[in-house]
Amino acid sequence: MSAELHQLGVADLSTLLAAKAVSSAEVTSHLLARVAAHEHLGAFLCTDAELALQQARAADERRARGEALGALDGVPLAHKDIFVTTDFPSTAASKMLAGYRSPFDATVVAKLKAAGTVTLGKLNCDEFAMGGSNENSAIRPVRNPWDAERIPGGSSGGSAVAVAARLVPATTGTDTGGSVRQPASLSGVTGIKPTYGRCSRYGMIAFASSLDQAGPIAKSAEDCALLLGAMSGFDERDATSAQQPVPDFDALLRAPRDGASAGRPLNGLRIGLPREFFGAGVAGDVTQAVRAALAEVEKLGATLVDVSLPRTELSIPVYYIIAPAEASSNLGRFDGVKFGHRAAQYTDLLDMYKKTRAEGFGPEVKRRIMIGTYVLSHGYYDAYYLQAQKLRRMIADDFQAAFAHCDLIAGPVAPTVARRLGSQTDPVAEYLADIFTLPASLAGLPGMSLPAGFAYTDNVGGLPVGLQLIGNYWQEAQLLHAAHSFQQATDFHLRTPEGYA
Secondary structure (H helix, E strand, O other): OHHHHHHOOHHHHHHHHHOOOOOHHHHHHHHHHHHHHOHHHOOEEEEOHHHHHHHHHHHHHHHHOOOOOOOOOOOEEEEEOOEOOOOOOOOOOOHHHOOOOOOOOOHHHHHHHHOOOEEEEEEOOOHHHOOOOOOOOOOOOOOEOOEOOEOOOOOOHHHHHHHHOOOOOEEEEEEOOOOOHHHHHHHOOEEEEOOOOOEOOOOEOOOOOOOOEEEEEEOOHHHHHHHHHHHEOOOOOOOOOOOOOOOOHHHHHHOOOOOOOOOOOOOOOEEEEEHHHHOOOOOHHHHHHHHHHHHHHHHOOOEEEEEOOOOOOOHHHHHHHHHHHHHHHHHHHOOOOOOOOOOOOOOOHHHHHHHHHHHHOOHHHHHHHHHHHHHHOOOOHHHHHHHHHHHHHHHHHHHHHHHOOOOEEEEEOOOOOOOEOOOOOOHHHHHHHHOOOHHHHHHOOOEEEEEEEEEOOOOOOOEEEEEEEEEOOOOHHHHHHHHHHHHHHOOHHHOOOOOOO
């Protein structure tokens, strides 16, 4: 049994744990050994075997006492190092916060702890979640298990790789402009960004406050539903947290649609295909895989309709004005005075600020701080930031116009498969890879990526391609139901990179 434990998802492990066919301590020990064996991937920044086994044994004791336990009790997972934790360092993969220990847990972490999960450790990411490749980590890059010379996507690259390499059944991530969906796509796993405000941002190290949102990454939509249910809910400590009831995502994922049948579970579902998502900028092998996945969705009963999101191209300049502007404000707190890195030698307070920030921040973070400071400066605020906010509202309006004709929107997650590490030196070209994830982020809509096939043009063994589904506000259950129906009919989400089975 132990040789197969790492192949089990959250739902499967939950069933075995409930039946006492395996103990949480046994699962945790097995996964800790796998994390150590595949340390070369760079997915984990830190682990604590003693703490994890202590939590696992406590879960086993609760079960032995016959306590009423939830589905996640005793299930191991790991957190992106953007969530602050009392039990592990919280660094945002930056030299600026090297060794920092938080006096409290992020709300998402606290909720999952309360659900009985076992924390294996903290996961690598782009520094302060700024990047789409996980090459911007100040510690080390993360490698894609499908091809170790390629990026896993970012900024939640460590979270996606930990699941793809079967080091842990599920992880937490954050999505500001696509940082759950893009690495999920490039690494061949499932990830969902809920509606902005569904999960509390309290205790998430802030990048762009009006965009940051927590989300789970796992093998399947079923597993994501279990995690999202535990992570969600109103938090009075977060001013952007929404007072929305939390549905039973797991139950709704299985609930049949009106008029549906076993063979056609998506009967009556209208899926919009924006013409802007299928243009010349998408690699042919990606388009082919996405189209094949959509043909499968049609077989399941869904109807495909053409829609338009005319301001899709504008999402890149809009995002890369708004997000850096908010980042420049949020990262002002890292000045060497109260916490974090402080320069060892300086002459006065201003010199300490300069040297601390020069030493502590990496190149991409500095770039975004400078862009953000520029667009917020006197004389440029109206010309750039204010105009970007107006366009952001128009992008959200485009989605509402499209949803008048469909229930969900579908398309590729990224225009290409995972590129090679170090192959992109132009930051603007790197930003263009976010073209299909940024619109939903700017609108605050829920979106997810699910494994939809493989592209073989650039790699003999095949590289994962993700299908993106976008829903209207608070429609995560509909997204998860459609994704689960697709995964019941396909096996892309079950495939494991060679050498990691």
